[in-house]
Structure formats: C-alpha cells, structure tokens
Amino acid sequence: MTAHQPRPTLSILIASHNHDCSRLIADLSAQCTRLKTSGGALCEIIVGDDASDNTQTLQANREACAACGVKFVEMAQNVGKANLDNLLADESAGEWLMFIDDDAEVCTDDFVAQCVKDRTLADVVCGLLITPGGGAPEGCELRYRYEHAATANRTVEARNRHPYDNFTTFNPIMSREAFDATGFDPRCTDYGFEDVLFGHEIEKQGLTIAHTNTPLVHTGIDSNASFLDKTERATATLLRLGHPLTDHVGASRVAQRLHRMGLEGLTRLALTPLLQAIRRNLLGRRPNLTLFKIYKLGYYLKLKHESKHKRH
Numbered sequence: 001m002t003a004h005q006p007r008p009t010l011s012i013l014i015a016s017h018n019h020d021c022s023r024l025i026a027d028l029s030a031q032c033t034r035l036k037t038s039g040g041a042l043c044e045i046i047v048g049d050d051a052s053d054n055t056q057t058l059q060a061n062r063e064a065c066a067a068c069g070v071k072f073v074e075m076a077q078n079v080g081k082a083n084l085d086n087l088l089a090d091e092s093a094g095e096w097l098m099f100i101d102d103d104a105e106v107c108t109d110d111f112v113a114q115c116v117k118d119r120t121l122a123d124v125v126c127g128l129l130i131t132p133g134g135g136a137p138e139g140c141e142l143r144y145r146y147e148h149a150a151t152a153n154r155t156v157e158a159r160n161r162h163p164y165d166n167f168t169t170f171n172p173i174m175s176r177e178a179f180d181a182t183g184f185d186p187r188c189t190d191y192g193f194e195d196v197l198f199g200h201e202i203e204k205q206g207l208t209i210a211h212t213n214t215p216l217v218h219t220g221i222d223s224n225a226s227f228l229d230k231t232e233r234a235t236a237t238l239l240r241l242g243h244p245l246t247d248h249v250g251a252s253r254v255a256q257r258l259h260r261m262g263l264e265g266l267t268r269l270a271l272t273p274l275l276q277a278i279r280r281n282l283l284g285r286r287p288n289l290t291l292f293k294i295y296k297l298g299y300y301l302k303l304k305h306e307s308k309h310k311r312h
Contacts, residue, residue, distance in 0.1 A: 009041035011094030016102035017050040022064035029068035031112040082184035082194035103220030122210035123178040142287040159211040167199030192234030271298030
C-alpha cells in the first residue's frame, strides 16, 4: 500500500489447500467492487495457498485471482491453516480482518456490505455457517449427518449462550487490534482446534464477541474416509497440544471425568477392540453419530495410552 492509496476498511483473507475456490474469489470480488463503486467501504481480498499439490485447483485459483486483481500468496511448503492465516493477516492492510474458509460459498448479494456493518458489533464477530440440503452425496454420509446434526446449535441464540466456545474460523471478522492481541496458535500445524484455542484466548484477553445471521454456505462435505482421517489427525493434535485445549473438547473432557472416577483404563480396554468395527460403520452408507462419538473417545484413549508408553 502506497502513501496515495486509502487503507481498506476490511481485508478478506482466504486460506486454501487443494480446493478450487475460484467461484468464491469471483463472487467476493464482484461484491467488493459494487460496494466501492456505490461509495461504500474499500475492501481487499488476499488468497493464500498452503503448498497445494493439486495443480488443477492451484491453477484455477491463480487464474481467478489474476482475473479479479486479487493478491495470491503461495507457500513453498505446507504450514497449516493457523500459520497461513497469521501470514495473510501480516500481508493485509485492512483495519478489520475477515477470515473465510476456501470451501465457503456466497449465498446473498449483500454479504460483503453486511459484513462491513457487522464489524462494529464487537471485537470479534462470527457469522452463520449453513450446511446445504438435498441429501448426502454418495460416500459423504458421515460429514453430512454430522453437519446437519450441528445445525440446531448454530442459531444465534444457541451460539450466544456460550459465545467463546462457538468461535469458528469459517467466517469470523475481527479488529486488527483484537487479532494482534491473540493470533492463531502457531502450534496448530496439522488439522484442527485453532478455532477452540482462539476462542479461549480472546475470552482470556477480555475481548468481546458477537454472533450474527450473516450467512455463508459450507460446501466442503468430505468423503467418509477423508472426514475420519481428519478426525484422527485432530485427535492427535488434541493430545499433542494438551492443556488448556483438553478442557474444551468433548473426547478429552469425558476422558478427564473417567480418569477422576478411576474408569479411564477400563473404558480404553473395553473400547479399543471395538474401534475397527465402529470404523467400518462410519465408512459405510449408514454411519451412526453416537458410534462416531464413541469412536472419538476410544481413539483418544488409545492414542493417549500409546503416547504414555512411548515416553517410558
């Protein structure tokens, strides 16, 4: 940004990895242009690629950024979403920052204009995540059922009951001062939990948070195998990062209660032999969400036990 260029009100930052987000880039760019032309706020968009090895999606995003005049930053090696988001914040010039996942889809004509209005509600503002209807794509039943089961907890009223616990990196807006006071935890180099840690940190810092109905559609309904792999990687991240994260995540909180009751070892011994059978259900066409919760607990206890024995 030169001395003659006005500072953007809002920087829209998209971290991408092996995902074609060209439509998202084009839709956001068109809305930013309309807003500026009508005398509204100036917004910038920056897209970061986290060392994608899918050349087709990488090229599609490059071309979309070039066509829209959007800055495109490429990582030489994979750094993880948290670190890439931190880097994109450093690259940006806006007074306010908005992070958007690469598998989001714009579903309203005034999304950017509404975000510019929403930014003043609190230090951190989280919009609405919408899961598409129409039934699960074949082979994606687990993620689809999981997301639809979570819909009831995504109303503004439900999120505001525990506002910090419901922070999400899908579409948050925050002041630059709020981001600079926290940032995303650089230890989150693999999948999962940068959102939980950030929500905990902004609460600790005494920053305000608000939840709104400003929507984006979440199109990233992973295959059963991909979602289960992400779940297992996130469980390994949970174990590696430990406290305070373990106080905020379902499987580790249950494990802590079992430990206090003297039942952790017994539960692990009971669940470990069942994990493969549960896994087959989760990878099938009729995955059971109760079994999914049991799998996450059993997998966490198994990893925890294996980790303890590796240290001794």
